[in-house]
Amino acid sequence: MxxxxxxxxxxxxxxxxxxxxxxxxxxxxxxxxxxxxxxxxxxxxxxxxxxxxxxxxxxxxxxxxxxxxxxxxxxxxxxxxxxxxxxxxxxxxxxxxxxxxxxxxxxxxxxxGRSRNDLKATVHKLRLRAVLAGLVRELLRLQAVTLGRARRHRVTVMPVYSQFQPSVPGSYGWYLLGIAEALDHDIDGLVRAGEGLRECPLGAAGGAGTDVRLDPARTADLLGFTEPVRHAGYAIASRDTMLRILSAAVLAGLTLSRLATDLQLWSTPEFDLVEFPDHLVGISSAMPQKRNPFLLEVIKGASGALIGAWTAAVATTKNTPFGNSVEVSTEGVAPGWAALDTLGDQVQLSISVLAGARPRPERMLAGAHHGYTVATAIANRLVAQGVPFRSAHTATGRLVTELIAEGVTSFAAVPPGELAARLGAALGTEVRLGAADLDPAEVVRATDFGGGPGARSFALAHTRLARRWRVQVRQLTAEERRRRTARRRRARAVTALIDGRAEARRPGNGGRP
Structure with missing residues (x-):
């Protein structure tokens, strides 16, 4: 033997x-x-x-x-x-x-003074914190691209869609700023979900600590953790940090899936608001005219994998004893690794498609006109002239219905004076409308309240998100620097112990020094 x-x-x-x-x-x-x-x-x-x-x-x-x-x-x-x-x-x-x-x-x-239980829990955290840092770094890259594109297209007017219907005027840049806002929350959610990675499980042994005179704070420091084990039972019994990170990853994936859904819809010939360069589309094997932005489908599909992994992880953990359990420590976390890799791929593809997407400003502006998106602004102008909002809303809605029945495709096709006269007749009072009231771009410029796409409102939101982005980058960089410093401390301590032993290796050690 x-x-x-x-x-x-x-x-x-x-x-x-x-x-x-x-x-x-x-x-x-x-x-x-x-x-x-x-x-x-x-x-x-x-x-x-x-x-x-x-x-x-x-x-x-x-x-x-x-x-x-x-x-x-x-x-x-x-x-x-x-x-x-x-x-x-x-x-x-x-x-x-x-x-x-x-x-x-x-x-x-x-x-x-150790068990495979606390060793396994520690190795799990070392792996998970590296994966989490990579995800946060890539999401910050995506957010940087999003913020850059948002600023570039802050005045590219397009309809804001509500239930797939054009509703009010906005801008492509303002839409992307909303994605950047969601990403900010997603990144913050992942960082907060990973707070449990600060504590090192070493010293918990089999789940009840040990009577061996260990120094858990020392091993924690050498491995780049900020806190030693606090409760041995929890340290061994739980992999809830993985579950929290998976949950936050699901939310991040949903943001990317919804972005991909919009871009896919807007790139159809029916909308024709966004186009993609050749390197981001596939060609049909049978239909030579067809260009498929299939990467968007991959992004959308990845969210389903994330949801499935989270469901599998929590279902496996359910009804397990609160102690050492292979169901929790091995089977429960197994779906998470592939899922987090999937999110990483999803982010990479999102960076490519968002950076490569080419908005079509003339089509976007036409959509804002043809969708009668300034109707709410017209109603608001009537309110400013003393008309109750519900009356203004009803009169404007009826006017839109009449214009469509007459074959008129937008308010811009009718002189402002004629529109004002028709509204005044419906309301029984004199109203005033100017060309600016019918221009989607002018309406966008006026929406500086309530987080709208107006210049001042946009600048405040963009500045705040850019500041938040810089803070997140600094925090991630500092954390990575701290872990590198810990690795150097460990290497120096190892070298010092090895150098303190001058004796040669025993025979039979393969001739190693």
Missing amino acids: TAELGALRDGRSASTLCARAAGIVFGADTGPAMAAELDRITAVDQAHVVMLAERELIGPAAAAELLREIQFLRADDFAELRGRRAPRGLYLLYESHLIERLGREIGGVLHT
């Missing part, structure tokens, strides 16, 4: 899972995913060994041996572990390798 199998087949179990079951439960033990997981595991082990040595829970010689072997594995991209069976999971394969290489007296002390 090899040292590896001997290390595994002791204690309460005299055998391991069969290869088929182990492959299902523990996954493959080769490839990039294995290396990435071991990279996180060994980072945790570096911090743990440094702490154990500083607390004199293991000797400096054993710590140096362990850290040297871990360093070698990391530098070699874990080549020695590739292709080996992992009957009880990747961590125990790796620990068995250390025992095989260094003996139980050294390799067997690595797990002092």
Whole structure:
């Protein structure tokens, strides 16, 4: 029996899972995913060994041996572990390798004061915080593009649609500013959802802490967390940070799906408000005239995957005991990884289509005219002249009905004086209308109240969102800098321990220094 199998087949179990079951439960033990997981595991082990040595829970010689072997594995991209069976999971394969290489007296002390439970929870958080940082960074890129395009098209007049019907005049830039507002909330939601990633679970052990004199604050610091474990049971029992991030990701995905829905609708020949360059469309395999902005469909479909992943995660967690549970720690979070990758792809595609979308100003302005979008503004002008709003609303609505019946396509086709006379006759009073009252662009310029697209209102909103964007970028940059600093501290502590051991490696270590 090899040292590896001997290390595994002791204690309460005299055998391991069969290869088929182990492959299902523990996954493959080769490839990039294995290396990435071991990279996180060994980072945790570096911090743990440094702490154990500083607390004199293991000797400096054993710590140096362990850290040297871990360093070698990391530098070699874990080549020695590739292709080996992992009957009880990747961590125990790796620990068995250390025992095989260094003996139980050294390799067997690595797990002092620890369980696979708190190790797994910590590795989970290390992975999740990297994924979250990447998502926030990409959403900030998308928001920057959105804000830039919004400013560029702030006076590109188009209809504001309500229930797919033209309602009032707005601008393409103002529409995009609304998307930027939604993205601001989505980014803030993801950041807040990730607050649980500040706490390091190490020290929780199996879920009830430990009587070993650990220093959880030290390991937390070396791994870039800001807080040590506070309650062992919660640290092991819960993966709610993943669920919160998934929930926030669903909302971000909905924003992108709704944006894609509008762009897809507006790019149809029936609307013809937006067009896309050739590199953002596909051509039908059978219909040579057809240009398909299919990336928008991919963006929309991705939201369904996000919703499905969140549903699967919460359904798996439901009715599990509030303690260590594979359902929660493994099966419950499994859908989340692919879903968060999907959101990342969704954001990337949204950046491409939003940056590439070309609004058609003449068609947009024509839509504002033909949709009689200044009708509400006309009613408001009558109110300013002393007409009760409901009376003004009724009279203006009847006038629109009459003009459509007469084949008139917009208010601009009728002289303002004639329109005023017809409204006055309906209301039994004299009213006044000028050319500016019938011009969608002039109406847009006047909507400076209630968050409308007027110049002052637009500038205030854009300035506020740009300021918020800069704050979010600074916070993300500072957090990434803090984690890099933690990695450097850990590397220095590891090097100091290794350098403090001058003895050569024992024979049988493959000639490593």
